[in-house]
Amino acid sequence: MQLDLGTSKALAAKLSAVKTYGHFINGKWVDGHSGQTIELTNPATRQTLAHIQSGDAVDVDRAVNAAYDAFPKWSRSSPAQRQTVLRAIADRLRARQLEYAMMDTLNNGKTITEAYTHDITGAIGLFEYYAGAAFHLHGEVADFADSTMITHREPIGVVAQIIPWNVPLMMAALKLAPALTAGCTVVLKPAETVCVSVLEFIKDIADVLPPGVINVVTGYGHIVGEPLVTHPKVRKVAFTGSRGTAQKIMNYAAVNIIPQTLELGGKSANIVCEDADLDAAAESVVITTIFNKGEVCLAGSRVFVHKKVREEFVDKLTRLFAKVKQGDPTDPATRLGAQSSKAQYDRVLSYIEQGKKEGASVLVGGGPASIRGLENGLFIQPTIFTDVRNDMVIAQEEIFGPVTDLFTWEDEADMLSMVNDNIYGLGGGLWTRNLNRAHRISRAMETGMVWVNRYYNFKPGQPIGGVKQSGFGRESTFETLMHYTNTKSVVINLEEGGYGDFHAPPPNAFV
Numbered sequence: 351m352q353l354d355l356g357t358s359k360a361l362a363a364k365l366s367a368v369k370t371y372g373h374f375i376n377g378k379w380v381d382g383h384s385g386q387t388i389e390l391t392n393p394a395t396r397q398t399l400a401h402i403q404s405g406d407a408v409d410v411d412r413a414v415n416a417a418y419d420a421f422p423k424w425s426r427s428s429p430a431q432r433q434t435v436l437r438a439i440a441d442r443l444r445a446r447q448l449e450y451a452m453m454d455t456l457n458n459g460k461t462i463t464e465a466y467t468h469d470i471t472g473a474i475g476l477f478e479y480y481a482g483a484a485f486h487l488h489g490e491v492a493d494f495a496d497s498t499m500i501t502h503r504e505p506i507g508v509v510a511q512i513i514p515w516n517v518p519l520m521m522a523a524l525k526l527a528p529a530l531t532a533g534c535t536v537v538l539k540p541a542e543t544v545c546v547s548v549l550e551f552i553k554d555i556a557d558v559l560p561p562g563v564i565n566v567v568t569g570y571g572h573i574v575g576e577p578l579v580t581h582p583k584v585r586k587v588a589f590t591g592s593r594g595t596a597q598k599i600m601n602y603a604a605v606n607i608i609p610q611t612l613e614l615g616g617k618s619a620n621i622v623c624e625d626a627d628l629d630a631a632a633e634s635v636v637i638t639t640i641f642n643k644g645e646v647c648l649a650g651s652r653v654f655v656h657k658k659v660r661e662e663f664v665d666k667l668t669r670l671f672a673k674v675k676q677g678d679p680t681d682p683a684t685r686l687g688a689q690s691s692k693a694q695y696d697r698v699l700s701y702i703e704q705g706k707k708e709g710a711s712v713l714v715g716g717g718p719a720s721i722r723g724l725e726n727g728l729f730i731q732p733t734i735f736t737d738v739r740n741d742m743v744i745a746q747e748e749i750f751g752p753v754t755d756l757f758t759w760e761d762e763a764d765m766l767s768m769v770n771d772n773i774y775g776l777g778g779g780l781w782t783r784n785l786n787r788a789h790r791i792s793r794a795m796e797t798g799m800v801w802v803n804r805y806y807n808f809k810p811g812q813p814i815g816g817v818k819q820s821g822f823g824r825e826s827t828f829e830t831l832m833h834y835t836n837t838k839s840v841v842i843n844l845e846e847g848g849y850g851d852f853h854a855p856p857p858n859a860f861v
């Protein structure tokens with residue numbers, strides 16, 4: 351990305367003008383029923399950025415009905431129509447890539463460089479990936495001597511999609527792109543703290559979508575969530591967020607027995623073997639600590655370093671962390687921005703204090719960061735704990751901040767039992783030049799994803815999702831379309847006449 355500080359600052363100033371957003375229902379921006387609004391802020395300056403509607407059950411009902419009415423037509427749209435819409439959406443994003451990146455920077459506190467090169471590039475890629483997939487979503491045919499069996503993949507219906515605040519626009523893309531490809535209609539609920547980019551994006555693409563295909567209701571999760579997920583016309587819920595909220599979502603989903611896909615938290619291990627490229631591995635620890643201020647479900651927040659290389663590795667880490675530029679997220683040279691909200695800031699700092707109380711040692715950082723000119727901002731120093739025991743709270747719970755625990759290991763089996771001794775199982779990293787070990791350890795890790803010799807090496811179509819309490823279902827891949835469709839099987843008999851003796855024959859596919 352070529353962006354100088356002056357241009358970036360000018361864009362930030364332009365996009366900081368305070369705006370008010372309505373809900374987006376049936377192709378129109380409408381006021382909320384409650385008349386209440388929620389303030390969105392810039393976490394680096396704490397200034398007001400926007401006001402959104404505080405939605406309620408009445409807004410939800412209107413949005414679900416709009417999606418329900420739009421479903422028959424959209425569900426019968428051709429792959430070519432869906433592909434055209436998905437491509438048009440990608441084009442709109444690309445046309446304003448820098449502006450979208452800046453909106454996420456201003457509202458979320460992430461750096462402009464990261465927002466541009468990772469988040470918005472990723473969102474564009476997702477719409478393009480699913481545009482390519484549109485023609486490949488179809489059923490199958492199986493021939494039998496007496497019959498032909500057809501399986502149809504039918505769009506599931508109106509989908510409730512609930513997303514968090516850490517990668518807002520990319521999260522919206524992860525949810526909307528497969529739903530549109532599958533022929534579903536949507537009610538999207540973005541996070542109540544960060545959603546400016548999502549709302550601007552919806553404004554931008556409104557004319558490429560038939561009214562009602564995508565609807566957006568903003569507001570607090572505890573007010574909007576239950577009426578949305580329990581609405582009798584909603585046929586599926588796709589949720590990304592915390593484990594505690596997921597448990598509520600599962601209860602709501604039980605009301606009308608609707609399927610769920612849940613992308614939840616993580617406490618991913620990043621394993622460094624004695625034969626690893628230590629420079630690259632140390633850099634990966636810095637990246638997973640500071641990337642999006644550690645507000646990433648996939649963060650490699652538990653590092654397991656082999657005893658033989660520990661000293662050298664720790665030395666490399668401390669020297670690398672000293673070079674990290676933390677500060678104004680709108681500065682293209684900044685690599686670590688501000689935590690997304692005061693609640694998140696307080697939560698991360700309380701975990702850091704907890705780690706100290708539990709007896710862990712602070713190798714790097716260990717508290718709030720003060721940034722000149724942004725003294726009110728929600729900045730936290732990148733923090734590395736050593737002398738961590740696996741039963742400490744900081745070793746077991748997801749911190750969702752720039753905090754990483756360092757463990758030392760000697761025996762592979764002992765190390766793996768520590769790695770797997772966690773309720774989560776989302777991502778993971780492994781550093782070794784030994785092929786056998788690479789395969790052996792990556793298979794032994796109880797996790798949905800493993801990156802070998804490069805962390806955050808995301809690939810188009812890579813299934814993203816977890817095992818254990820990190821949730822279920824996979825996103826960002828073709829398999830996601832299975833979550834948005836039902837399979838119907840139709841068997842066409844080729845023979846004439848009935849059975850003649852009143853009993854059905856055995857299922858002949860099995861004889």
Ligand code: NAD
Pocket residue numbers: 512513514515516517539540541542569570571572573574575576590591592593594595596598599613614615616646647748750776815
């Ligand atoms: P959260 O669960 O509090 O909020 C996520 C969303 O759920 C928000 O839109 C919120 O308004 C909504 N919500 C809150 N209460 C609700 C309720 N009762 N009913 C329905 N919706 C409700 O999570 P968070 O703190 O905003 O996000 C951080 C969490 O998300 C972390 O645990 C992180 O690991 C997880 N996360 C996971 C992934 C992934 O892909 N696995 C990605 C990003 C974040």
